[in-house]
Amino acid sequence: MKRVVESEAARAGWLGDVDFTADIQGLIANFRKVHALREVAGELSALDKPSVDDRRILAEAKSTAADLERAAIERVELIGKCATEAKLIDESLRSEREEARTAEQRAALHAKLSAMLYGIEATPDTGSTDSAADAMIARVQAYREIKNQIQRSRDDGLQ
Numbered sequence: 319m320k321r322v323v324e325s326e327a328a329r330a331g332w333l334g335d336v337d338f339t340a341d342i343q344g345l346i347a348n349f350r351k352v353h354a355l356r357e358v359a360g361e362l363s364a365l366d367k368p369s370v371d372d373r374r375i376l377a378e379a380k381s382t383a384a385d386l387e388r389a390a391i392e393r394v395e396l397i398g399k400c401a402t403e404a405k406l407i408d409e410s411l412r413s414e415r416e417e418a419r420t421a422e423q424r425a426a427l428h429a430k431l432s433a434m435l436y437g438i439e440a441t442p443d444t445g446s447t448d449s450a451a452d453a454m455i456a457r458v459q460a461y462r463e464i465k466n467q468i469q470r471s472r473d474d475g476l477q
Contacts, residue, residue: 322400328405333400341393348390355383 319338322328328336359379386429 319397322397325404325408326411327404328342330411332407340395341397344395345390348386352383352386352390355379355386359383368402380470
């Protein structure tokens with residue numbers, strides 16, 4: 319019961335009235351009746367020479383006690399189910415908050431990434447025109463080409 323009352327679902331009003339006082343009082347009353355019925359039935363069954371009426375009323379007392387006990391146990395299980403359901407609602411609320419936080423982060427990161435991509439696309443690519451590395455590689459290729467031509471001329475002149 320404490321878990322139900324202290325749950326976020328209860329505090330947020332999703333569960334309505336979570337006062338289990340009437341349920342507890344009903345449970346106590348049922349168990350007291352069961353105890354009293356069994357106690358008196360035990361005294362009656364201890365008497366010598368039980369009559370037909372004794373057996374009939376003892377059977378009725380046993381049946382009534384079992385019904386009261388079953389109803390009380392079902393009520394306890396129902397209260398337990400309330401605690402389980404409150405916990406599931408709490409987990410659902412936490413999950414929804416986490417999903418909302420993730421969606422906010424996702425939206426912010428999408429916006430930031432889009433702005434970065436737009437900025438990159440909007441800026442002219444100066445790297446390829448003013449690249450020192452490209453210029454050096456072009457000079458190396460030119461050097462090799464000149465060296466190859468000189469070597470071929472020498473080879474041709476020797477023949």
